Amino acid sequence: MIEIENVRKSFGSLEVLKGINLTVAKGEVVTIIGGSGSGKSTLLTCINGLEPIDSGRIKIDGTEVHARSTDLNKLRQKVGIVFQQWNAFPHLTVLENVMLAPRKVLGLSQEKAEEIAVKQLTHVGLAEKLAVYPNRMSGGQQQRMAIARALAMSPTYMLFDEVTSALDPMLVGEVLDTLRMLASEGMTMICVTHEMKFAREVSDRVAFFHQGVMAEIAPPEQLFDAPQNAETKKFLAATH
Numbered sequence: 001m002i003e004i005e006n007v008r009k010s011f012g013s014l015e016v017l018k019g020i021n022l023t024v025a026k027g028e029v030v031t032i033i034g035g036s037g038s039g040k041s042t043l044l045t046c047i048n049g050l051e052p053i054d055s056g057r058i059k060i061d062g063t064e065v066h067a068r069s070t071d072l073n074k075l076r077q078k079v080g081i082v083f084q085q086w087n088a089f090p091h092l093t094v095l096e097n098v099m100l101a102p103r104k105v106l107g108l109s110q111e112k113a114e115e116i117a118v119k120q121l122t123h124v125g126l127a128e129k130l131a132v133y134p135n136r137m138s139g140g141q142q143q144r145m146a147i148a149r150a151l152a153m154s155p156t157y158m159l160f161d162e163v164t165s166a167l168d169p170m171l172v173g174e175v176l177d178t179l180r181m182l183a184s185e186g187m188t189m190i191c192v193t194h195e196m197k198f199a200r201e202v203s204d205r206v207a208f209f210h211q212g213v214m215a216e217i218a219p220p221e222q223l224f225d226a227p228q229n230a231e232t233k234k235f236l237a238a239t240h
């Protein structure tokens with residue numbers, strides 16, 4: 001379970017998270033929507049400890065992320081994160097790229113790391129691309145490789161930050177299909193997205209962020225069809 005309690009975070013004089021509360025249960029899919037600069041990415045980076053917080057608490061399966069005693073490397077194995085773009089190592093094949101963290105971070109043998117990497121690359125539909133270099137793949141394939149790379153660490157939770165935003169519209173579908181597949185398998189996920197149709201389909205709950213505040217959170221039917229908050233209404237009207 002991911003528990004976010006009254007999290008505040010500023011960059012200089014700009015408060016970007018103004019007391020966020022959110023609990024994500026095992027198996028749940030929560031999507032986050034909201035305007036640019038509303039704090040969506042910042043929250044994800046706080047969840048896996050890439051950014052410190054100013055106050056409040058974030059717990060992953062009971063472990064406080066920002067406690068001094070927490071081993072962040074260990075925690076991050078549990079919480080995979082995929083960004084808009086991931087720069088793969090260009091001189092390594094797709095397979096080698098995905099094997100890297102299991103080898104270096106988990107200390108697995110070459111054979112075991114390869115087995116896991118092949119399994120995850122196959123899972124995201126890249127079984128044919130093992131020996132290819134990343135720059136020979138489409139943007140959608142590269143994003144699926146990035147997802148396979150995160151999955152190779154056997155995470156319990158996955159965080160996705162606009163993983164389709166940098167893609168040609170033609171390639172968005174295949175990456176969203178991969179996320180849909182993970183959701184249907186019961187992966188616990190928080191997805192920041194601009195894809196409203198996807199959010200509606202895949203989410204257990206949708207959270208709308210506005211200026212550092214989680215202005216509304218509700219099941220998709222409710223949030224999209226009967227939003228309660230004035231800012232949610234404005235946002236949805238502007239994005240349709």
Ligand SMILES: Nc1ncnc2c1ncn2[C@@H]1O[C@H](COP(=O)(O)OP(=O)(O)OP(=O)(O)O)[C@@H](O)[C@H]1O
Nearest residue numbers: 011012014016034035036037038039040041042043
């Ligand atoms: N490292 C940083 N240093 C200073 N300011 C930052 C930093 N990261 C983010 N910000 C600021 O914090 C605010 C929230 O940024 P954040 O990236 O979380 O927004 P977002 O909701 O993800 O927006 P977008 O939809 O454009 O990705 C923005 O005003 C941004 O400029």
Ligand SMILES: [Mg+2]
Nearest residue numbers: 040041042161
């Ligand atoms: Mg962002």
